[in-house]
Amino acid sequence: MPQLNPNPWFFIMLLSWLAFSLIIQPKLLSFTPTNHPSSKTPATTKSTPWTWPWT
Template sequence: MPQLNPNPWFSIMLMTWITFLLAIQPKLLSFTQINLPSTKHTSPHKTTPWTWPWT
């Protein structure tokens, strides 16, 4: 069965991952994020208890 022969496909996959890890990934990680996380408010939320009709 020719699809089980890893000769051409394993080398193509390996070269693709090496290209991604060494060339593309550092360029993508160098971009700054637009939506930076903001600081959380420390005031607690006011919650009201739920009244269940069967209790």
């Protein structure tokens, strides 16, 4: 059964994981996020209840 032969596929998987972890991942992690988390608490607005005309 040829699918049980790990000889070519293990090397391809190893090379792809090395490329991802050594080349692609540091480039992705170097980007800074545009929206930093805010330490301020969000301001709550006071809402007035709706006055229904038939009540």
